[in-house]
Structures are given as structure tokens and as C-alpha cells.
Amino acid sequence: MERSGTGARLIIVCGLPSSGKTTLAKALESRLRAVRFCPDEWMDALSLHLYDEERRGKIEALQWKFARELLALGLTVIIEWGTWGRSERDALRLGARALGAAVELHYLSAPADVLFERIQRRGLEKPPIERDALSRWFETFQEPTPEEMALFDKPLIADLTSS
Numbered sequence: 001m002e003r004s005g006t007g008a009r010l011i012i013v014c015g016l017p018s019s020g021k022t023t024l025a026k027a028l029e030s031r032l033r034a035v036r037f038c039p040d041e042w043m044d045a046l047s048l049h050l051y052d053e054e055r056r057g058k059i060e061a062l063q064w065k066f067a068r069e070l071l072a073l074g075l076t077v078i079i080e081w082g083t084w085g086r087s088e089r090d091a092l093r094l095g096a097r098a099l100g101a102a103v104e105l106h107y108l109s110a111p112a113d114v115l116f117e118r119i120q121r122r123g124l125e126k127p128p129i130e131r132d133a134l135s136r137w138f139e140t141f142q143e144p145t146p147e148e149m150a151l152f153d154k155p156l157i158a159d160l161t162s163s
């Protein structure tokens, strides 16, 4: 059976590009004094191409290694990788629980047209993400079901506009 600890907490922020993961993760980071792991920021700092999936995978593996070390120390960690697949989210949840940590899942979504408009306005990816690619990604993305959400702990901060 999965078990939640008291201090250590993993917060997973999940969603497609421009769904608002980094925006939410930064707000939670400062409110909860957490350590935030964003692959895009590391890739940018290392002058890597944001579409380099092989190196992105290696960076995420490295971030997960550090994240587990921090969780073992009883800290709060935020992972904002996108986590498009259920199996990826399962692995994070079970890995964190094995360390005695609580685990939250925050899922962000918006219609494709809204995401596409934000992607263009933000101008982070070069070349920009194409509309067709975004439509395909909607098919690939495994939206968390209520049954999956129920496997996670109650968020410490569910609504940033409150309190």
C-alpha cells in the first residue's frame, strides 16, 4: 500500500506546452520554499536544443536523481516535465512514496487554440511548435483520470488565488 510521509513532498505539474506549468511551478516554489526542476531551463543553460529529446531524457533522469536525494532529506520538490504519460507519472508517484514522501499531481489544460496562441506569444521554441504538431500531441497526451488523481495526496495549495 502507498503511504504518505509528513515532511517530504513531491509536486508534479503536468500538461502540454504553454499549459502554464512553469508559471504555476514558480508560484508554488516561492510559496512552499521548494526546489523546482524544469528541463527547459537546464537545456537552455547548457545551450542544448529544446527539441533534443535524447538529452532532455538524460536531464530528466539527472533531475529525478537529485529530486530523490532532496526528498530523502525531507524537502519539497517540484517536477514540471510535462509528464504526458500515465506510466511516467506512476513511476514518479511510486518512487517518491517509496521514500516516504507525499505526492501531489497538478494537471493544467487549455484548448489547443489557446495553447497555440500562448506558444506563439511566448516564442520560447525555435523553430516554433507547429499547429499540426500540437494537435497530434493532444492525441498522445494521457490526461489524468479521476481514478489516477485519487491516487495522489491532497495539494497543500490547490488554488493560488486563495489565502
Ligand SMILES: Nc1ncnc2c1ncn2[C@@H]1O[C@H](COP(=O)(O)OP(=O)(O)O)[C@@H](O)[C@H]1O
Pocket: 015, 016, 017, 018, 019, 020, 021, 022, 023, 024, 118, 119, 121, 122
Ligand atoms: N492560466 C494562464 N492564463 C493565461 N496565460 C497563462 C496562464 N498560465 C501561463 N500563461 C502564459 O502562457 C505562457 C506559457 O506559460 P508557461 O508557464 O511557460 O507554460 P509551460 O511551462 O506549461 O510551457 C506564458 O507566456 C504564460 O505567461
Ligand SMILES: [Mg+2]
Pocket: 021, 022, 023, 038, 040
Ligand atoms: Mg515550462
